[in-house]
Amino acid sequence: MTRLHLKYALLTAAIFLPLLWAFVYVRNVYPVATWNVMMAGGLLERGRSYWILRGETVSGETVDIRPINLTNAMYSRTWAMVNATVDNQSFKLQNIHPTNAELLRQAGGLEHLPPAARLPDLLRAWGNLYNERLPTSSTERLKAIRLDMYRWEGGRYADYDKFVESWRQEL
Amino acid sequence: MAPGIVNRVVPSSAFALGVARVVVHGTFLVSVLVTSFSALGQLPVTILRPTGAMKFLPWTFYDQLLTPAGMTILKLAMVVSLVASTAGLLTSVSTKTSFLMVLFYQGFVRSFGHFNHDEMLGVYCLAVLAFTPCGDEFSLDQKLRKIRKDRPAFAYAYPILLMQLLMAWVYFSSFLIKLRIAGLSYLSPDNLPALAIYHSLDNLHDTAFTWAFWLPQVKGYLPAAVALVLLWEFLFPLAVFFPRLRWWILGGGVVFHLSTLFLMNIFFPHQLALYLLFVNWDHLARKFKFR
Numbered sequence: 001m002t003r004l005h006l007k008y009a010l011l012t013a014a015i016f017l018p019l020l021w022a023f024v025y026v027r028n029v030y031p032v033a034t035w036n037v038m039m040a041g042g043l044l045e046r047g048r049s050y051w052i053l054r055g056e057t058v059s060g061e062t063v064d065i066r067p068i069n070l071t072n073a074m075y076s077r078t079w080a081m082v083n084a085t086v087d088n089q090s091f092k093l094q095n096i097h098p099t100n101a102e103l104l105r106q107a108g109g110l111e112h113l114p115p116a117a118r119l120p121d122l123l124r125a126w127g128n129l130y131n132e133r134l135p136t137s138s139t140e141r142l143k144a145i146r147l148d149m150y151r152w153e154g155g156r157y158a159d160y161d162k163f164v165e166s167w168r169q170e171l
Numbered sequence: 172m173a174p175g176i177v178n179r180v181v182p183s184s185a186f187a188l189g190v191a192r193v194v195v196h197g198t199f200l201v202s203v204l205v206t207s208f209s210a211l212g213q214l215p216v217t218i219l220r221p222t223g224a225m226k227f228l229p230w231t232f233y234d235q236l237l238t239p240a241g242m243t244i245l246k247l248a249m250v251v252s253l254v255a256s257t258a259g260l261l262t263s264v265s266t267k268t269s270f271l272m273v274l275f276y277q278g279f280v281r282s283f284g285h286f287n288h289d290e291m292l293g294v295y296c297l298a299v300l301a302f303t304p305c306g307d308e309f310s311l312d313q314k315l316r317k318i319r320k321d322r323p324a325f326a327y328a329y330p331i332l333l334m335q336l337l338m339a340w341v342y343f344s345s346f347l348i349k350l351r352i353a354g355l356s357y358l359s360p361d362n363l364p365a366l367a368i369y370h371s372l373d374n375l376h377d378t379a380f381t382w383a384f385w386l387p388q389v390k391g392y393l394p395a396a397v398a399l400v401l402l403w404e405f406l407f408p409l410a411v412f413f414p415r416l417r418w419w420i421l422g423g424g425v426v427f428h429l430s431t432l433f434l435m436n437i438f439f440p441h442q443l444a445l446y447l448l449f450v451n452w453d454h455l456a457r458k459f460k461f462r
Contacts, residue, residue, distance in 0.1 A: 004322075008329050011205040011302050015204055015337070023344050026352070028286040030278045035345040037288055039352045042365030042424060068377045073211035076437065077284025079375035082282070085218045093220055097230050121215035129210055149211050151358025157364065157387040160372055 009167035047140040048162065051082050051147050055130060059139035070129040082147065086116045116167055123147060131171065144170050179249060180412060181335065182384065182453040185320070185330035188239050189309025190331045190452040191331055193257055195296045198444040200253035202290075212242035213279075234458040237277075248272060251432040256300075259310020266305060270297040289439040298443065303330040326356050332411070334448050339408040341442070342424075346404035353440070357401070365436045376436035385436050402426060410449060421446050 021027075022034035038045045053065045067078045074081055084090070091100055093108055099120070107113045127145035132154050146168040177183070201218040201361065216237045235241055249272045255265035274297070277290050303328070305311045307320045349357050355361075367383035370376060386393065403423045424446060434437040455461070 004326055007302070008333075011299065014296060015333070016340075019340065019344075023348070026348060028223075028359070030281055030286065031226060031274055031294060032223070033286065033288060033290055033291040034348065035341050036187060036348050036352070037345065039345075040350045040364060041270075041349075041353050041357050041359065041362035042369065044361040044365045047364075048372075050369070050375075052374050064374055066374050066377075066379070071207070071214060073206045073208065073209045073280055074214075074283060075206075075377055076358060077280060078377075079284035079289075079373055080206045081218065081283045082375055084220060088422070090218050090220050091381070095221075095230075097217050097219070097228065099231075118215060118217050122218055123298045125213045125215060129213055150372070154365070157384075160368070 002133050012027060027108055043154070044156075045154050047151060049062050049149060049151045051079075051086075051149050053126065054146050055127070055142040055147060056144040056146070057139060058143050061140075063128060063140075065145070070126050082122075085122055086147075086149070087113060088113055090118060100120050119147065119167050123167065124171065126143070127169060127171040142171055144168055177332050178324045178328045181328050181331045182451050183324035183331075185304065185308035185322070185327050186454050186456060187452040188303065188305045188327040189259060189307065189331055190315075191296075191311065191334065191448055192259065192300050192305035193263070193443065195281055195293060195300060195334075196253055196257040196266070197267055198258050198296070198441055199269070199290075200250070200292060202441065203249050203253060203276075206246075208242035208246035209239040212239040212284065214278055219240075221282045222278065222286065223281075225282050232311055245276070247270075248306045258433060259306045259312050260379055262306025262310055262312050262423075266297070266301045270301040273297055282446065288341075288442075290441045292338055292445055293441045295337050296448070299330050299333050299337075303327075305330065331448065334445075335411045336408075338442075338448065339411050342404040342407035346401055349401065359396055360390040360393055363393045363434075370435040370437060378432065378436045379437070380436055382435045386434065403427065414451070417449055 009101070022029065022032045026034055026036055026039075027046070028034055030035070033166040042064075053067055057063060057064050066076060067082075071078070090097065091104055091113060097102065103117065104110065104113060122158050123145045127142050128144070131141045146166050148166045149164040150160075151160060151162045151164050181187075214237065216230075216233050219232070219233055219237070236245065249269075252265055252268040252272055255261055256269040272296055273290075278295055281287065304320065304322060307322065307327075364383065364386035367386055371379075371381055371383040403420070406416075407420055407424075410417045425443065428439050428443050
């Protein structure tokens with residue numbers, strides 16, 4: 001075996017052995033991936049919650065806002081980011097951000113933390129990004145931004161938009 | 172696999188591997204250029220959930236990085252490195268720096284959302300190219316050096332084969348996992364409509380197609396359609412070894428990924444771009460007398 005063969009054998013093993021491990025245990029541990037996209041399929045009986053981002057303009061209009069137009073780096077990930085933020089997942093890590101650790105301490109633990117504790121920060125960031133693109137005199141600027149939560153209870157292909165709650169952030 | 176077989180299965184020239192470098196690095200270069208890093212820098216660091224290897228970095232690092240200025244510096248560094256690696260300038264260094272920076276950035280964006288798989292195949296291809304002689308031809312290095320490096324054809328053919336096998340693994344393992352986890356229930360008539368409608372309800376997905384709501388009307392036919400997709404995933408490895416089947420299988424892939432876009436608002440553009448790794452660039456270059 002030449003040096004080239006050995007080098008390529010090592011490269012192949014370095015890439016494929018972790019992938020095989022991830023496949024066997026069906027685990028994604030970045031950067032090791034297993035292609036488990038949609039592995040379980042959809043269940044009609046299972047209810048699902050979802051969110052619509054909206055803004056309230058200075059002129060009094062309510063407009064739908066697509067976050068992909070504000071933070072396109074979150075391409076294909078925005079809905080999972082919102083899901084995690086509403087679920088306070090950044091407070092459930094082994095190593096929590098010091099600011100989150102302090103908020104958790106003040107609240108008296110995870111069970112006392114209100115849902116979506118960091119959502120106002122995210123909404124404010126999106127609201128500011130939206131307004132930055134408009135002249136300061138524009139009546140299309142937002143005075144508030146909100147995330148409306150809906151639920152499709154499942155069971156049948158109808159009644160998709162049962163309103164659950166809303167989080168609103170003044171800008 | 173014996174070198175002789177490898178050289179027969181895939182293109183085996185330095186030129187073909189150089190084109191593969193342009194395809195992979197160029198895909199990430201375009202992706203980085205069209206992404207607003209400064210907007211990303213305005214997101215709050217307190218919603219970040221470092222994933223996998225990203226957990227080894229301290230919070231003070233993320234505090235410094237996740238600012239408009241920090242992210243703009245990261246973008247500039249990535250663009251410089253990716254331009255160099257795409258053009259084949261200082262290739263042995265620039266392919267490694269591009270690989271490391273893309274690896275970091277992809278982990279970073281995954282720390283906000285979920286483990287999206289679109290770019291992962293490209294990340295592994297960057298790893299392959301970082302440790303193989305992909306700058307010997309079709310590169311600025313070659314123009315500046317003007318001395319041909321003498322390497323066996325296997326040195327160029329095997330990396331191309333490895334990247335094609337990685338893509339085959341993506342689809343084939345996806346098929347196996349679906350069978351392992353869901354079994355035959357994956358062919359339930361409600362599987363696709365329920366999943367597709369869920370992904371079409373919010374305005375947080377990147378597109379707003381509503382074709383999913385039409386699926387319940389044809390749900391009797393959907394188990395057959397899903398079975399066809401599973402069969403296509405199962406057969407994908409044949410695209411590596413049988414050129415005559417290749418274009419049917421890759422064509423099926425284009426239809427599949429466009430279907431997920433229109434039905435589920437989920438798209439894998441990076442992965443689709445890497446289908447170009449299956450083009451026999453040696454053959455095309457001969458045909459059009461490019462070389």
